[in-house]
Amino acid sequence: MVLDTSAFLAGYDPFSVNESQVTVPSVEEELRTNSITWVRFKTAAENGKIKIKTPTEECWKKAKASANMVGDSFFLSETDTQLLALALEFKAEGFNPQIVTDDYSIQNVATQMGIEFASLATFGIRRLLEWMRYCPACHTEYPADYGSTMCTVCGTELKRKPRRTAKT
Ligand SMILES: [Zn+2]
Missing domain, CATH: 2.20.28 (Rubrerythrin, domain 2)
Structure with a gap:
């Protein structure tokens, strides 16, 4: 599971999911402004429930190229591009990553790269x-x-x- 900022802000609970969960450092940055979510995120990270990883530059470039191809690069933040790159990296390593997001631009680019995504409604979040x-x-x-x-x-x-x- 590759988690974006909106997932955490919308109330996604890392402890309710058994799959490996990962996100990028800038998501951590974006969550700092929201105290309740920040505490939950920090607890999950300290317990090893969420891993924080920076994608390789090679994967970042591929994600950026895919975003440009579908014309969504403009709507993607740097954080979004990094999440897509991270998913790409795990896919290259033989995993089957799934991005948890309600962001249409991320979903579009994920589809372009052959990466699965799950909307927050999947986790009962509306x-x-x-x-x-x-x-x-x-x-x-x-x-x-x-x-x-x-x-x-x-x-x-x-x-x-x-x-x-x-x-x-
Ligand atoms: Zn200014």
Whole structure:
């Protein structure tokens, strides 16, 4: 299981799943802003329930190329690309990785790369996560699908954070 940030924020419980679970360092970074989720994530990581791994550069390049091919690279964050790269790496090692995500762009690129995914509903989670982008330097906020990855005010690269979780 390759886990994205939204899975954790939506209430995914690593202890409820027996399969090996893995994520990338930037997911850990994105979760730091959310205290309850952060505690659960940290506990799971310390118990070895979740492994945190950086994908190889080779796999990262392949994931990026696949995202460009399906035209979704623009909507993928660096974290998303790394998760896809990590899944690719495990597949190359003979595993059968599954990305846990509700993000359509990740799902599209995963399909392109022949990698399986599972939506959060599979785990009984029915909350949708809304992202927003923001500038870490001048704090200007942008919509998640904003047409640039740079802040128009000061030129800093934008980061993302959850707006709030909406129950469906
Ligand atoms: Zn700015």
